[in-house]
Amino acid sequence: xxxxxxxxxxxxxxxxxxxxxxxxxxxxxxxxxxxxxxxxxxxxxxxxxxxxxxxxxxxxxxxxxxxxxxxxxxxxxxxxxxxxxxxxxxxxxxxxxxxxxxxxxxxxxxxxxxxxxxxxxxxxxxxxxxxxxxxxxxxxxxxxxxxxxxxxxxxxxxxxxxxxxxxxxxxxxxxxxxxxxxxxxxxxxxxxxxxxxxxxxxxxxxxxxxxxxxxxxxxxxxxxxxxxxxxxxxxxxxxxxxxxxxxxxxxxxxxxxxxxxxxxxxx
Amino acid sequence: xxxxxxxxxxxxxxxxxxxxxxxxxxxxxxxxxxxxxxxxxxxxxxxxxxxxxxxxxxxxxxxxxxxxxxxxxxxxxxxxxxxxxxxxxxxxxxxxxxxxxxxxxxxxxxxxxxxxxxxxxxxxxxxxxxxxxxxxxxxxxxxxxxxxxxxxxxxxxxxxxxxxxxxxxxxxxxxxxxxxxxxxxxxxxxxxxxxxxxxxxxxxxxxxxxxxxxxxxxxxxxxxxxxxxxxxxxxxxxxxxxxxxxxxxxxxxxxxxxxxxxxxxxxxxxxxxxxxxxxxxxxxxxxxxxxxxxxxxxxxxxxxxxxxxxxxxxxxxxxxxxxxxxxxxxxxxxxxxxxxxxxxxxxxxxxxxxxxxxxxxxxxxxxxxxxxxxxxxxxxxxxxxxxxxxxxxxxxxxxxxxxxxxxxxxxxxxxxxxxxxxxxxxxxxxxxxxxxxxxxxxxxxxxxxxxxxxxxxxxxxxxxxxxxxxxxxxxxxxxxxxxxxxxxxxxxxxxxxxxxxxxxxxxxxxxxxxxxxxxxxxxxxxxxxxxxxxxxxxxxxxxxxxxxxxxxxxxxxxxxxxxxxxxxxxxxxxxxxxxxxxxxxxxxxxxxxxxxxxxxxxxxxxxxxxxxxxx
Numbered sequence: 001x002x003x004x005x006x007x008x009x010x011x012x013x014x015x016x017x018x019x020x021x022x023x024x025x026x027x028x029x030x031x032x033x034x035x036x037x038x039x040x041x042x043x044x045x046x047x048x049x050x051x052x053x054x055x056x057x058x059x060x061x062x063x064x065x066x067x068x069x070x071x072x073x074x075x076x077x078x079x080x081x082x083x084x085x086x087x088x089x090x091x092x093x094x095x096x097x098x099x100x101x102x103x104x105x106x107x108x109x110x111x112x113x114x115x116x117x118x119x120x121x122x123x124x125x126x127x128x129x130x131x132x133x134x135x136x137x138x139x140x141x142x143x144x145x146x147x148x149x150x151x152x153x154x155x156x157x158x159x160x161x162x163x164x165x166x167x168x169x170x171x172x173x174x175x176x177x178x179x180x181x182x183x184x185x186x187x188x189x190x191x192x193x194x195x196x197x198x199x200x201x202x203x204x205x206x207x208x209x210x211x212x213x214x215x216x217x218x219x220x221x222x223x224x225x226x227x228x229x230x231x232x233x234x235x236x237x238x239x240x241x242x243x244x245x246x247x248x249x250x251x252x253x254x255x256x257x258x259x260x261x262x263x264x265x266x267x
Numbered sequence: 268x269x270x271x272x273x274x275x276x277x278x279x280x281x282x283x284x285x286x287x288x289x290x291x292x293x294x295x296x297x298x299x300x301x302x303x304x305x306x307x308x309x310x311x312x313x314x315x316x317x318x319x320x321x322x323x324x325x326x327x328x329x330x331x332x333x334x335x336x337x338x339x340x341x342x343x344x345x346x347x348x349x350x351x352x353x354x355x356x357x358x359x360x361x362x363x364x365x366x367x368x369x370x371x372x373x374x375x376x377x378x379x380x381x382x383x384x385x386x387x388x389x390x391x392x393x394x395x396x397x398x399x400x401x402x403x404x405x406x407x408x409x410x411x412x413x414x415x416x417x418x419x420x421x422x423x424x425x426x427x428x429x430x431x432x433x434x435x436x437x438x439x440x441x442x443x444x445x446x447x448x449x450x451x452x453x454x455x456x457x458x459x460x461x462x463x464x465x466x467x468x469x470x471x472x473x474x475x476x477x478x479x480x481x482x483x484x485x486x487x488x489x490x491x492x493x494x495x496x497x498x499x500x501x502x503x504x505x506x507x508x509x510x511x512x513x514x515x516x517x518x519x520x521x522x523x524x525x526x527x528x529x530x531x532x533x534x535x536x537x538x539x540x541x542x543x544x545x546x547x548x549x550x551x552x553x554x555x556x557x558x559x560x561x562x563x564x565x566x567x568x569x570x571x572x573x574x575x576x577x578x579x580x581x582x583x584x585x586x587x588x589x590x591x592x593x594x595x596x597x598x599x600x601x602x603x604x605x606x607x608x609x610x611x612x613x614x615x616x617x618x619x620x621x622x623x624x625x626x627x628x629x630x631x632x633x634x635x636x637x638x639x640x641x642x643x644x645x646x647x648x649x650x651x652x653x654x655x656x657x658x659x660x661x662x663x664x665x666x667x668x669x670x671x672x673x674x675x676x677x678x679x680x681x682x683x684x685x686x687x688x689x690x691x692x693x694x695x696x697x698x699x700x701x702x703x704x705x706x707x708x709x710x711x712x713x714x715x716x717x718x719x720x721x722x723x724x725x726x727x728x729x730x731x732x733x734x735x736x737x738x739x740x741x742x743x744x745x746x747x748x749x750x751x752x753x754x755x756x757x758x759x760x761x762x763x764x765x766x767x768x769x770x771x772x773x774x775x776x777x778x779x780x781x782x783x784x785x786x787x788x789x790x791x792x793x794x795x796x797x798x799x800x801x802x803x804x805x806x807x808x809x810x811x812x813x814x815x816x817x818x819x820x821x822x823x824x825x826x827x828x829x830x831x832x833x834x835x836x837x838x839x840x841x842x843x844x845x846x847x848x849x850x851x852x853x854x855x856x857x858x859x860x861x862x863x864x865x866x867x868x869x870x871x872x873x874x875x876x877x878x879x880x881x882x
Contacts, residue, residue, distance in 0.1 A: 002664045009672060012748075016680075016756055028760035028785065031778045042692045049690060053683045060679050064654050068672060071593070071662025080854040080864065081659030085599035085652070093651045094602075094644065101640040104690060109633060111692040116629035135448075135548065180547040181442040182559060184624060184699065188765030188778060191696045195625045198441050198559050199542025202626045215778050219624075219699040219767045221435045223442060223449040224359035227770035 307388030362433030395486025418462030500583025581718030593660025666740025677713025702762025733814030750796025
């Protein structure tokens with residue numbers, strides 16, 4: 001029975017590792033490849049940590065299992081190994097992990113600065129829209145085509161709900177805010193997440209690499225309908241975005257009469 | 268006591284130990300008791316019951332995630348709890364379930380079972396004194412739990428039973444600040460805040476008492492570095508409580524003042540956390556100039572140290588138990604003490620890692636990332652030392668040993684998964700996903716509760732003079748361990764797949780649809796784990812009355828508590844103990860000299876050879 005318990009502590013980390021190995025093929029992994037440049041960096045840092053952590057996990061769990069196995073297979077009657085510890089070992093296992101931890105920390109700094117420090121935002125990034133979260137939807141405000149996005153609403157601004165159109169291949173900035181409680185802007189495929197804090201306007205930048213439709217969900221508890229703040233980010237070429245905005249503008253200015261005059265003017 | 272020099276006897280414990288004999292009524296002996304042991308056992312029983320309440324809430328959460336919007340079995344029909352919804356869990360009820368699951372487990376189970384139950388029971392016994400420094404304060408610290416439990420209970424029902432507080436245990440404003448923000452943000456939220464405050468009062472009274480007792484009332488010869496690591500951990504935890512808790516209490520009152528107009532018939536209220544021009548649910552725009560982020564800073568300034576409050580005592584107790592069950596001294600006693608102190612110290616400067624996506628200054632993020640990474644270091648040192656303690660030991664494979672090994676194994680997972688979250692860019696993806704849920708359950712359940720399972724069995728003989736059935740404890744361990752890992756390990760993968768926390772129905776989103784089978788698997792094993800706890804409870808209550816009777820020192824351990832009768836009478840020790848050696852002299856040459864593999868802390872050195880005193 002002693003051996004059974006020692007093997008038990010070998011068995012479960014093995015199962016855990018196997019589960020992680022088969023996970024990507026079963027869809028229990030990232031929801032697709034990262035679809036933004038910062039997303040690629042984030043995934044890279046993740047795999048760096050994953051390698052370090054997996055080595056540590058396997059080593060410590062199996063050493064623990066082996067220590068139990070030693071105890072389980074010990075001759076009955078033989079004495080325990082009397083020791084109060086080892087100064088040398090303590091120094092080794094203090095210094096080695098601290099170097100690894102400092103290394104992990106330092107490896108994160110550049111990417112963190114790139115994502116979050118406003119002065120390090122890409123110079124070419126354009127402000128495409130303001131995203132206002134509210135219970136339980138995402139309200140999108142685009143500036144009037146040809147104008148710049150400002151913090152205040154302007155006449156001619158275009159509004160839409162739960163669908164954000166952004167151009168691909170270039171960095172874009174959205175101004176994130178909330179009308180009521182705290183929410184969080186989370187796009188799993190783009191690896192973008194930022195809380196929308198009441199009273200603050202927070203600029204968020206990302207660049208979408210490929211044309212496609214990506215999920216936008218809420219990641220901060222915002223009330224009973226938190227789960228249903230379902231929206232999408234439509235990434236398309238700049239010309240398609242312009243076309244979409246033109247169409248949105250037309251729809252928004254549609255009042256039944258104006259289009260008639262426009263028509264007659266064309267004739 | 269003749270061997271005690273007057274200098275050692277400065278605390279005056281030698282003379283009066285006869286006060287256990289006078290008659291006490293049932294009420295003063297078992298209900299409003301001043302005896303630290305009874306208070307400890309009261310805490311233990313209360314928290315074990317609350318553990319089942321919190322577990323039931325968790326299973327309801329799991330039901331919804333495995334079978335969304337389907338009628339809940341038993342509870343749905345039997346109690347007619349959701350008659351209006353036809354037995355379904357409504358989304359606002361779901362928010363209440365996870366909020367109260369966390370609140371009950373954190374404030375009514377983990378914190379009081381460690382500090383309240385084991386802290387109370389063990390501190391005077393392990394440092395060799397007759398009771399706490401302030402017995403009446405000690406009694407009050409238990410009885411302040413009950414108004415807290417009543418307040419938490421009221422918060423379930425004040426809004427008609429379907430809309431308890433639904434703002435998460437973190438209660439971020441404005442959701443928790445403005446009553447119009449959610450069905451559970453009205454009176455329920457007020458009662459929740461009052462409950463939180465009362466739990467804080469209870470903890471504060473406990474921590475003041477522990478600090479005073481440990482500093483002033485140690486037995487002669489019980490130097491700081493002869494204290495068992497359990498006592499060190501309780502001491503460091505009490506410091507954390509004493510310094511962090513006032514911040515949470517203040518924040519709670521600030522939130523209550525913000526909500527004053529919804530509590531009292533008045534228009535006056537503060538705006539600590541309320542910015543201007545916020546329109547919630549079409550109500551009038553708010554007037555204010557407050558900052559919701561302030562709450563997050565204040566809350567986590569307490570609640571991150573609180574994570575260590577919920578862990579350090581278990582670390583201390585596991586160190587004691589592992590040494591005893593390995594028949595070896597703790598490997599690196601002083602590094603263990605220093606690493607606990609380092610965890611506590613660093614614990615005060617890492618709170619910002621809960622706020623990496625909150626929009627705080629990124630420079631702060633970098634600082635918090637580095638300090639958070641560094642807190643992994645003392646944790647790693649502790650793990651290595653635990654394994655070193657087991658290494659080469661004469662291992663006793665009983666329930667205590669298995670649960671302690673489980674603690675170490677699970678703490679490794681919880682610690683390593685924490686590194687992903689400490690790294691800000693990676694955390695940006697994992698923040699508020701199930702990865703976090705997996706991580707903190709590995710720390711709070713996987714580590715702390717497995718440590719507690721071991722501690723219950725280990726000190727049970729001292730509490731009740733009987734022992735628990737070891738076979739049942741092993742079954743309990745195996746089922747809990749399998750149930751636990753099959754429940755929480757897959758949650759890492761749910762988090763990888765980007766499943767956010769606190770979603771009543773994640774499958775609304777296409778990219779999460781394929782996770783339903785995995786959630787069903789998780790729920791199945793969560794039920795197994797829940798059912799397994801009846802083994803513990805059954806064994807616990809059966810053994811109180813029918814367990815095998817044992818003597819003073821059934822485990823052949825070294826600590827002072829094992830020199831007292833089982834259970835110790837009022838006043839604890841027959842004669843005031845005097846301490847001559849450290850707590851972990853298992854298999855030492857001194858012990859061998861008297862033909863044992865252990866040597867009590869009270870055995871004096873005589874000309875280099877230990878002399879065994881006869882009780």
